[in-house]
Amino acid sequence: MTTGEKLIEAAASLLDSGGESAVTLRAVGLAAGLSHNAPYKHFASRNALLAAVAAVSFEELAKAANAIRTSSRPPAQKMSEAIALFVDYSRQRPARYRLLFNNPETAAAGGELKARAMETFEEFRAIVQECQEAGVLPDAPSQALASLIFASAHGLLTMEANGQMHPEKGLSNVGASMELLLGLLSPGRTSGK
Amino acid sequence: MTTGEKLIEAAASLLDSGGESAVTLRAVGLAAGLSHNAPYKHFASRNALLAAVAAVSFEELAKAANAIRTSSRPPAQKMSEAIALFVDYSRQRPARYRLLFNNPETAAAGGELKARAMETFEEFRAIVQECQEAGVLPDAPSQALASLIFASAHGLLTMEANGQMHPEKGLSNVGASMELLLGLLSPGRTSGK
């Protein structure tokens, strides 16, 4: 493992355990067994290091999503699993999730990072398309429908992470809300009221 | 205007003009014509000041949403206007929007802040309920459906702010995506495919 990778791993570990504010260049250098300024020999700035963490994280996510898409399970189940992938990620590594999907500075880093993000999204879009072809999701441009479904999950997860979800007032946790959405979107649904 | 309010206003102004990192306690004090440490006489910490900014911002939003809800326009139009309210807010004051809906530290401030946030959401929920009664939104617990619709808009706006939206690839801007959602949710829709 190169020193650069060691630094990225140390940063990711600090991010997961202590939140973004714990990712101090000094602490990262120390955790990698180097001096307080060593990260500058590999990354131009703190943001550049965080962008690198985001890039490898997107890569992991894309890989996991790809495994789901290329499995032999029915499309509807792939969709559930893909959603669960993001839900679990948000709950198990909230700071990392925020870095990936909720951080304008990271997003501004462009280039390779944006490519990895689009790679991840493309897997999700393909699953949506499979569902459309199987008739469990309505006809519409798959890109738009995938954006919509992903954004819904993303918005719900953000609200959950912010404590703006109120499960006591009836059904409004993330999982149930997504089932509601998919149910309402289902072409087979009988027109209500 | 009390000194505390002056500080909140100064902080809000700095937030809107220079992003969250521009909201420095020193700068806020200076902007209010006071010394670098004056904010501590009114707020326990930087986060407490930001929470106060969030509280008054939620109040403004709730007021605007209330004006929409109590207007005499048809429910479907109220819904469009309510969505536009959040869309415009996100685009015109992105840093403030992030503070309100994308900031776990702010959300952790609990108490009055959470009450204001719920007040705002309640206006939105009531509009959703009107739409359901008018038959333009499907039958479902209004709380859950409102969460879902709001989360969709929120997720789309977050992606837009992060540059993770790709309008070049077909329909995927926020407005069009929300229209797609509302269209697909519409009880009158003919079952696709």
Add this chain to the structure above:
DNA sequence: CCCCTTAGGTTGACATCGTCAACTTAGCCT
């Protein structure tokens, strides 16, 4: 009327952080 409390404000200091500059090596190319 005087003293004492206290809210609001000030100055100064401290630790931490991102970042920059200068110096030192160890390895590699010629």
Add this chain to the structure above:
DNA sequence: AGGCTAAGTTGACGATGTCAACCTAAGGGG
């Protein structure tokens, strides 16, 4: 052998959140 460069170190600087000590004016009870 000589020197270039990547990788690493130390030391410093300015900005920032926060704490502590001091000041001061308003007001209320004796």
